[in-house]
Amino acid sequence: MSYQSSLKKSNNNKENNKSEREKGRNISSLFLLASFFKPYYLNLILASLVLILTAGISLTFPIAIRRVVDGFFSNSTSLMDYYFAAAFGLASLLAIGTALRFYLVTRLGERVVADIRKALFNKVISMSPGFYERLLTGEILSRITTDTTLILSVVSSSVSLALRNFLLLIGGLFFMFLTSIKLSIMVLLLVPIMVVPILAMGRRLRKLSRESQSRIADSSGMASEMLLASSTIQAFNYVKNARNNFSDIIDKSFFIAKKRILVRSIITALIIFVVFVGIVAVLWVGARDVRLGIISPGYLVQFVIYSGFVAGAVAALSEIFGELQRAAGATDRIIEILKSQDPVKQLQNIKYIDRKNEILIDFKNVTFSYPSRPNEIVFNDLNFFIGEGNTLALVGPSGAGKSSIFQILLRFYDFTKGSVKIAGLSIKEIDTQTLRDLFAFVPQEPAIFANSVLENIRFGRPDANNKEVEEAAKKSAAHEFIMGLPEGYDTFVGERGVLLSVGEKQRIAIARAFLRSSPILLLDEPTASLDAESEGLIQRALKNLSKSKTVIVIAHRLSTVKKADKILVLEKGNIVSEGTHAELIKKNGTYAKLARLQFLTN
Helix, strand or coil: CCHHHHHHHHHHHHHHHCHHHHCCCCHHHHHHHHHHCHHHHHHHHHHHHHHHHHHHHHHHHHHHHHHHHHHCCCCCHHHHHHHHHHHHHHHHHHHHHHHHHHHHHHHHHHHHHHHHHHHHHHHHHCCCHHHHHCCCHHHHHHHHHHHHHHHHHHHHHHHHHHHHHHHHHHHHHHHHHHHCHHHHHHHHCCHHHHHHHHHHHHHHHHHHHHHHHHHHHHHHHHHHHHHHCHHHHHHCCCHHHHHHHHHHHHHHHHHHHHHHHHHHHHHHHHHHHHHHHHHHHHHHHHHHHHHCCCCCHHHHHHHHHHHHHHHHHHHHHHHHHHHHHHHHHHHHHHHHHHCCCCCCCCCCCCECCCCCCCCCEEEEEEEECCCCCCCCCCEEEEEEEECCCCEEEEECCCCCCHHHHHHHHCCCCCCCEEEEEECCEECCCECHHHHHHCEEEECCCCCCCCCEHHHHHHCCCCCCCHHHHHHHHHHCCCHHHHHCCCCHHHCECCHHHCCCCHHHHHHHHHHHHHHHCCCEEEEECCCCCCCHHHHHHHHHHHHHHHCCCEEEEECCCHHHCCCCCEEEEEECCEEEEEECHHHHHHHCCHHHHHHHHCCCCC
16 A cells, blocks of 8 residues: 555544534634633733724824814914824834734744643653554644644734734724714625625635645655655665655645635635725715815825725735634644543552562453554463563564563553553552653664763663763673764764664663663563674673563573573464473473574573
């Protein structure tokens, strides 16, 4: 199946799951972000007061201008000078108020969006792996960056402008009626012509806006995945295919954006046409009233300015409405993440392990399948026990369920039936943070961060000092190669540790485990991809690390598990044999066959 087909299937599933929620969705979605404004209500109130003040000043301008215009026809120059001075004062207040409004609103927008980004990251970073089975990492990054940028535009600009123009619209209409009821009625007859198409096309615009954001997220997800596998893509000469796949997604995104732009352009063109036709009509009728002496030239100028305020406000609101539609779609996507439930449920009455108690691990009748594949049973009625300070090895072919045992112990996934206990407590009753503090995990492919060697090791215990980090590196046989790096422990290792060899990455992962000093050690194929020399170094490091710890190790290389207290041989989620290395060799079963293949029959 192609990337596009998989992506389309994924999107279809997501859309089907959200079909009910899509109904009736509108810009009211933005109010779902109200909780993020609560800590800054004083800033919000002050910005609102300044907004009302500047709108009020703007609405007094036409009156001052009317006085100035009519002053040309009077003999009092001092009165005209007074009105000019008043207009100058109002302009100064408007400039100061507008600048203050811009500062307060923009600062508030930046602060709120920063909080939203932190809330999103805090949410997704704590979600168990099951959550990521339905969302690409790039799509989540798109929601944290692109969607929040849209909201920033709305909060720091669009909402403020919308409120200001709404006040100008209401105030302008009020003063228009005070100036001339006849001309005001003429203007109001044009309003339905503008409002009806806006409402009619708004729903279409909102749908296109959300679809456009989804396409952007798809492109981010694909780009992230492809860039992380760039060396593999180049090695298989898949560059052209990758370019074509990405180009297809970008073109589809552009096509949706083009339709969205077309809808907004039609709305804008219609509004501008109606506004200018209305102004011409009002000027024509108003000029006739001036000639007949019904109103003064100043009143006509005042009315035209107020009608300009109203027309400009309607045009601005229609433009802002489009931005609000886009932001509403982005808000829906953000709220969807914030309201997501972790597949691994935490009980209300959690318990804490007393480390003074014996750390025993007990699996009883455990049945498990991954949430994305509920019909594929990984193991059924799995039973085993490991005492404190013992080493348990898990051996078997790929897909036998070995790594799934680690996934359950760390509560990345919940099992369906049975019980898993540590120190006599069910792991479902234990606080997940407390539970994971019990483990030091050395994966087959350790995660190395784009940071220094020092900080990568300190990842095991962030409060460790430099001396403790160095001591952990020495125990893991990593100190020597680290000192050979250009800047020693301060050497930057590149994204995903690209500047380190596989063995060096593995020793850094083991150094983390030493530094963490947890009572249970989980080793997932720690020497699978290493040469003989690196394997020897790491096995000696692991021997030191395993002292006084409870160890569960997964291995295909049986040399790693020869001295284990107990070895479980798994096939298709079932324990087919168990015992020590010597006992399993005598049984002449699957383990003995693997041992002969690896020349480990003694």
